[in-house]
Amino acid sequence: MGHPEEPGQMIRLSYNDIHKAIQKTAVKIKDEFAPTLFIAIGGGGFIPARILRTFCKTTTEGKKRNIPIQAVGLTLYESLGGIEEVAGTEVVRTQWLDFSTLGKNFNHGGLLGRRILVVDEVDDTRKTLIYTIRELQHDIKVQLEAVSDPDEKERLREETKLAIFVVHNKLKPKTAELPPDVQYFSAVDTPDVWLAYPWECDGDIDEHDRLRSENQDS
Numbered sequence: 451m452g453h454p455e456e457p458g459q460m461i462r463l464s465y466n467d468i469h470k471a472i473q474k475t476a477v478k479i480k481d482e483f484a485p486t487l488f489i490a491i492g493g494g495g496f497i498p499a500r501i502l503r504t505f506c507k508t509t510t511e512g513k514k515r516n517i518p519i520q521a522v523g524l525t526l527y528e529s530l531g532g533i534e535e536v537a538g539t540e541v542v543r544t545q546w547l548d549f550s551t552l553g554k555n556f557n558h559g560g561l562l563g564r565r566i567l568v569v570d571e572v573d574d575t576r577k578t579l580i581y582t583i584r585e586l587q588h589d590i591k592v593q594l595e596a597v598s599d600p601d602e603k604e605r606l607r608e609e610t611k612l613a614i615f616v617v618h619n620k621l622k623p624k625t626a627e628l629p630p631d632v633q634y635f636s637a638v639d640t641p642d643v644w645l646a647y648p649w650e651c652d653g654d655i656d657e658h659d660r661l662r663s664e665n666q667d668s
């Protein structure tokens with residue numbers, strides 16, 4: 451991961467590129483997964499999760515309702531030690547879920563019975579996604595252990611689902627496979643180059659959008 455120096459090695463994205471890519475994939479996500487909770491991985495997943503929410507409302511008692519968004523904060527930490535250590539990276543958890551705010555199902559811990567969609571902007575090495583899924587599976591397991599009725603426990607185990615949505619999936623070897631029961635949605639597959647998102651632009655956003663037209667596929 452890094453900023454390639456050569457021009458053409460970077461893909462610049464405008465806000466509208468991302469909005470349209472999410473709008474298109476939202477149809478498939480609604481049909482094939484029908485999420486009831488978003489977990490946005492910060493900071494890159496925050497804006498995609500908010501855009502996705504616009505296109506994925508649930509209908510309860512005839513009324514359209516927004517799907518709640520919860521946030522987790524994860525940072526890929528690259529050790530600055532010796533060469534071997536630099537190759538080894540790990541995910542640092544800077545923020546996690548507040549189960550007490552996860553709604554009426556609080557007595558079930560907040561995750562049980564939900565169709566949980568984890569949202570991030572890009573799947574690069576996949577480390578962040580693997581870490582997040584493992585942690586959520588652990589939280590779900592702990593919450594299931596607290597359910598005493600075996601039938602209720604089985605029902606909740608069956609109903610609780612995890613899936614992933616990323617705006618961009620870089621086509622490259624990943625560090626690990628995702629569990630087969632975790633559905634995976636990506637809006638756009640990209641080559642393994644640096645993706646420059648509009649919300650990261652700390653200079654002139656109009657210039658960023660102008661330079662976007664130099665992308666090879668434009």
Ligand code: 5GP
Pocket residue numbers: 451494526570571572573574575576577578579643644645646647650
């Ligand atoms: P992972 O390697 O765990 O899949 O990705 C870790 C994080 O690195 C992503 O959530 C994202 O914040 C950042 N990242 C990886 N590749 C890119 C990229 O091409 N552009 C940007 N802006 N961030 C990236």
